[in-house]
Amino acid sequence: MSAKTSNKVATIVLYTIASLVILLLAALLGFILIDGVPHLSWHFLTSPAKAFQAGGGIGVQLFNSFYLLILTMVISLPIALGAGIYLNEYAKQNWFTAVIRTAIEILSSLPSVVVGLFGFLLFVVQFKLGFSVLSGAIALTLFNLPLLTRSVEGSLKSIPDLQREAGAALGLSKWETVGHVILPAAVPSIVTGVVLSAGRVFGEAAALIYTAGQSAPALNFGNWNPFDITSPLNPLRPAETLAVHIWKINSEGIMPDAAAVSAGASAVLVIAVLIFNLLARWLGKVLFKRLTAAR
Amino acid sequence: MDEIRESLLKTSIATKKERIGKTLSISALLLIAIVVVSIFYFVASKGLATFFVDKINFWDFMTGKTWNPSVNGANGKPETGALPMIVGSFLITVLSAIIATPFAIGTAVFMTEISPKYGAKILQPVTELLVGIPSVVYGFIGLTVVVPFIRNIFGGSGFGILSGTIVLFVMILPTVTSMTVDTLRSVPQYYRESALAIGATRWQAIYKVILRAATPGILTAVVFGMARAFGEALAVQMVVGNAAIMPGNLISPAATLTSVLTMGIGNTVMGSMQNDVLWTLALILLLMSLVFNIIIRLIGKKGELK
Numbered sequence: 067m068s069a070k071t072s073n074k075v076a077t078i079v080l081y082t083i084a085s086l087v088i089l090l091l092a093a094l095l096g097f098i099l100i101d102g103v104p105h106l107s108w109h110f111l112t113s114p115a116k117a118f119q120a121g122g123g124i125g126v127q128l129f130n131s132f133y134l135l136i137l138t139m140v141i142s143l144p145i146a147l148g149a150g151i152y153l154n155e156y157a158k159q160n161w162f163t164a165v166i167r168t169a170i171e172i173l174s175s176l177p178s179v180v181v182g183l184f185g186f187l188l189f190v191v192q193f194k195l196g197f198s199v200l201s202g203a204i205a206l207t208l209f210n211l212p213l214l215t216r217s218v219e220g221s222l223k224s225i226p227d228l229q230r231e232a233g234a235a236l237g238l239s240k241w242e243t244v245g246h247v248i249l250p251a252a253v254p255s256i257v258t259g260v261v262l263s264a265g266r267v268f269g270e271a272a273a274l275i276y277t278a279g280q281s282a283p284a285l286n287f288g289n290w291n292p293f294d295i296t297s298p299l300n301p302l303r304p305a306e307t308l309a310v311h312i313w314k315i316n317s318e319g320i321m322p323d324a325a326a327v328s329a330g331a332s333a334v335l336v337i338a339v340l341i342f343n344l345l346a347r348w349l350g351k352v353l354f355k356r357l358t359a360a361r
Numbered sequence: 362m363d364e365i366r367e368s369l370l371k372t373s374i375a376t377k378k379e380r381i382g383k384t385l386s387i388s389a390l391l392l393i394a395i396v397v398v399s400i401f402y403f404v405a406s407k408g409l410a411t412f413f414v415d416k417i418n419f420w421d422f423m424t425g426k427t428w429n430p431s432v433n434g435a436n437g438k439p440e441t442g443a444l445p446m447i448v449g450s451f452l453i454t455v456l457s458a459i460i461a462t463p464f465a466i467g468t469a470v471f472m473t474e475i476s477p478k479y480g481a482k483i484l485q486p487v488t489e490l491l492v493g494i495p496s497v498v499y500g501f502i503g504l505t506v507v508v509p510f511i512r513n514i515f516g517g518s519g520f521g522i523l524s525g526t527i528v529l530f531v532m533i534l535p536t537v538t539s540m541t542v543d544t545l546r547s548v549p550q551y552y553r554e555s556a557l558a559i560g561a562t563r564w565q566a567i568y569k570v571i572l573r574a575a576t577p578g579i580l581t582a583v584v585f586g587m588a589r590a591f592g593e594a595l596a597v598q599m600v601v602g603n604a605a606i607m608p609g610n611l612i613s614p615a616a617t618l619t620s621v622l623t624m625g626i627g628n629t630v631m632g633s634m635q636n637d638v639l640w641t642l643a644l645i646l647l648l649m650s651l652v653f654n655i656i657i658r659l660i661g662k663k664g665e666l667k
Contacts, residue, residue, distance in 0.1 A: 269494070272619075
C-alpha cells in the first residue's frame with residue numbers, strides 16, 4: 067500500500083472510530099436523559115421513598131446528598147488549602163516532600179470501596195459514630211482530599227513568581243504574601259476545582275454504603291435542631307444518598323417501580339454533574355473578571 | 362532606649378503569623394500522610410488476621426477455587442479460595458482495557474490531529490461530562506441495557522464477565538481518552554512540522570512520530586484506566602452476577618474482589634473469620650492499586666524526555 071493510500075485508509079478508520087465513540091457517548095447520555103427525565107416531577111423530587119410500594123420519591127436522598135456534599139467540603143477545603151499552600155509555597159525539593167507527594171498520589175488512586183471500608187472500620191466501629199452523615203462526610207473527605215489538594219496546588223502554581231517577589235519587596239512575610247496576594251489571585255481556579263470535585267463527591271456511592279449507611283429515616287423538615295434525631299441537620303443520623311439509593315433498590319429488588327425510580331434518580335445525578343460542570347466554568351470566568359483587571 | 366531595643370529584638374507579629382501559618386499548612390499536609398499510613402495499617406492488620414489469627418494457609422487462600430467461608434471443606438478447613446474473584450477482577454480489568462485502548466487512542470488522535478475544531482467543540486465537553494458521571498449510573502444502564510442485550514444474544518442470565526467488561530469499557534473510555542488527549546497535545550508542534558516537512562503524510566506523521574513520542578503518556582492513561590476498572594465496585598457488582606465460582610466462560614455469573622466485598626461485609630460479624638477473609642480481599646485491592654501506581658511511575662521515569 068502506498069503512503070497516500072494508507073493515509074486515506076487511516077483517516078477513514080479514525081473518522082469511523084471517532085464517530086462510533088460520539089454515537090456511543092451520545093446514546094449513553096441520551097438514554098439516561100430520555101429514560102429518566104419523564105419520571106421527574108416536583109412530587110418525585112420532594113416526597114420520601116417507599117420501600118414496598120410504587121410511587122415513592124427521592125426527596126430525603128436528594129437532601130442527604132447535598133448535606134453530605136456541603137459537610138464534606140467544609141471539612142476538606144481547609145485541609146486541602148493548607149496542604150496545597152505548603153506544597154507550593156513552603157516545601158523544598160527533598161525526600162520528605164517526595165514521600166508526601168507519593169502518599170497523596172497513592173491516596174488518590176485507592177479504590178473508593180477501600181476508603182469506605184477504612185471509614186467503616188475507624189469511624190463507624192472504632193469511634194462509635196455509627197452509620198451517620200458525619201462518618202460519610204469523613205470518608206468522602208479522604209476520597210476527595212488528594213484531588214482537591216492537587217487542584218489547589220496547581221492553582222497556586224499558575225500564579226507568576228512576580229507576585230511573590232512583589233510581596234517580598236514590600237516587606238511582607240511569606241504567609242502575608244500568600245494570604246493577601248497569592249490566594250486572592252488563585253481564587254477563580256480554586257473555585258473551579260472545588261466545584262468540579264463537588265460533582266465527583268455528589269455521585270460517589272461505594273465509599274458511602276458502609277459509612278453513611280443504606281437507610282434514610284424520615285426527616286421532619288420543620289425541625290432544625292441539629293441534636294434531634296428527626297432533624298435534617300443532625301449529623302449523627304444515617305443518610306442514604308441518591309447514588310447509594312440507585313444501587314440499593316437495584317440490588318435488593320423489592321421495590322416494584324425500582325427501574326423507574328432509578329431512571330429518574332440517574333437523570334437527576336447526571337443533570338447535577340452537568341450543572342456542576344457548567345457552574346465551574348461560569349464561576350471561574352466571572353470570578354476571574356471580578357477579581358483581576360482582565361476585561 | 363530599652364523600648365526600642367526590645368521592639369527590635371522580639372519576634373514581630375508578622376513573624377508569629379508566619380510561624381502559625383506555616384505550622385497550620387504543614388499539619389494539614391501531615392494529616393493526609395497520616396491518613397494514608399493509617400489506611401494501610403488498619404486494612405493490613407485486618408487482612409493479615411486471616412493468616413495469623415485464623416491460621417488460613419496463604420497459598421490455599423490465593424489459589425483455592427471454592428469460596429464459601431462459612432462452610433468447612435473436605436480438609437476440615439473453611440473454604441476460602443479467593444482465586445475466582447482474583448481471576449474475575451483481572452479478566453474484567455484487562456478485557457475492558459484491551460477494548461477501550463484502540464477506541465480511546467483513535468478518538469484522541471481524531472480530536473487533536475484530524476479535526477481539532479470538532480474535537481474541542483463537541484468531543485471535549487462530552488468526554489469531560491462523562492468522566493464525571495457516577496459509577497452507579499453506569500451500573501444501572503448496564504443492568505437495564507447491557508444485561509438484557511447479552512441475554513438475548515448469548516442466552517443465559519446475561520450477568521457475567523462480558524457485561525462487566527462492557528460497562529467498564531464505557532466507564533473508563535472517557536478517562537483514558539481525555540488523558541491521551543492531554544498527552545498528544547503536549548507533543549511539541551515542531552515534531553509535526555518536521556515530519557510533514559520531510560514529506561510524511563498525515564498518517565505517517567501520526568503513526569511514526571506523534572504516537573511514538575506520546576507512548577509513555579498513552580501507557581500511563583491505559584494503566585490509570587485499568588486501576589480505575591480494578592477498583593470499581595458498584596457498577597461491576599450490579600452486572601457481574603455475584604457468583605463466586607471460577608469463571609468458565611464470559612457469560613456465566615462471576616464475581617470480582619470488589620463485588621464480593623460490597624455484598625459480604627455487611628452480612629458478617631466484625632472479628633469473625635468470615636469477616637477477616639473479606640478484609641484480606643480489601644488488602645489485595647489496596648496492594649494492587651499500589652502496583653498500578655508503581656507501574657505508572659516506572660513508565661513516567663522511562664519515558665522522560667532526555
